[in-house]
Amino acid sequence: MTTAAWTHKDLLGLEELSAEELTLLLEQARAFKEVSLRPIKKVPALRGRTVVLFFLEPSTRTRTSFELAAKRLSADILNIQASSTSLTKGETILDTVRNIEAMKVDILVIRHSVSGIPLKVAKTAAASVVNAGDGSHEHPTQGLVDLYTMLEKKGTIAGLNVSIVGDIAHSRVARSNLWGLTKLGARVTLCGPPTLVPAGIEQLGVKVTYSLKEAIRDADVLMLLRLQLERQTQNLLPSIREYAKLFGVDREKLAWGKPDLIVMHPGPVNRGVELAPDVADGPQSVIYDQVTNGVAVRMAVLYLVSGGRPAKAPAAKPVPAHPVTA
């Protein structure tokens, strides 16, 4: 059992967390997982708190998972999507956030296509900010879900061989995993076409290979990333077909690895591109365990950030009874 206490107002990335804080989050997720197995899947911990789900990029899993997590903690929820906001009228994101905050909300969960937006918001907001994916920077709750799932399936993170395969360059999931895994002592191998693996990333303490066979051979965990088809406009790949042939995983290629190798994918899956259906739905796949664990992990995050008030946080001002006349 860890003795670390959570003192952060926000969760912006796994890069800034210590190994102890990561361990605390994962241990708390285990306690919260039990809530979803009860007949009444609700606890009163965040009663009276308001959680805003501010998603400016499409999402199914992450948004619904955050929404369920908040509901199971008895928080109230506000869903805001880009198409329905004044952002379409030209309001800046910081103005929109300031207006939402003026309505006294407690936690802002933000997804945005630009890296660093959650950090920018967190600097001025009194509310807690949780990053639900910003550009190619980080997706910390997905990273935690992946760490938790590995811990659940393998019993430990330290010493695990984890291979992450695919579009490393554009992947915020890969980046969050990389920080989390290296801090907790896993051995990380990154694999993909050279155009999709950033040069010099070895400096972060990971191995790089361009051979899928090498990535699979000694791995305990094989994590495939979605080929971000919407970002493939820069001629980084000769063709999707060639990518599928060289880096897509099917039953035959999976057989290069250990029999107890587990296959993960943060979703959504491009079936037949990075992952063949017989692997995605096969016995080694833990893709749906990742989705189940998503709710527990996000409950733990919402619970911890709502108590994480460093001393410097501004105190709530009392409501004046009357306008003051000097």
Next chain:
Amino acid sequence: MQIKSRILDADAIRRAVTRIAHEIVERHGGTEHLAIVGIRTRGAVLAERLVQAIRQIDAAEVPLGLLDITLYRDDLTTIGPSPVVHQTEIPFEMSDRRIILVDDVLYTGRTVRAALDALIDYGRPALIQLAVLVDRGHRELPIRPDYVGKNLPTAPEEIVVVRLAESDGTDEVMIAEREGTS
């Protein structure tokens, strides 16, 4: 924290647990539909001991549950950082059970209030009774125990320290003076 006096030693705690186990079996005319649920951390230890004691009295295996009440506390908005949540384990069907809720010290009653809410989220028990090792008074809610190891009149500035072998290495109950009071 300054220890003032020792109230119960290991033998006294063992006798209290055995007596409560007898009372439970007697009052329920056996062990049918019974389940013992301990509040983490020391209530859970005592609950395990009660299950053992009942096994010796009645040769019956009563199901054991462990309850963490952190998420049901009424002071979550006023304290910080968020206290660590431990796992709740209720490995039996709650509906129509006779639940004996177990804690080490009964004081304001707020922990028991939280535990009652938590229990009812698992279903509708036939009844819930409360067993405590020490009742020290000063209730802030209308809650009373059904089985008591030791009634211990205390002053609000005193602390009741319970140590149990499984969690603290030794069995004893003591009264101590809070820091900063004379």
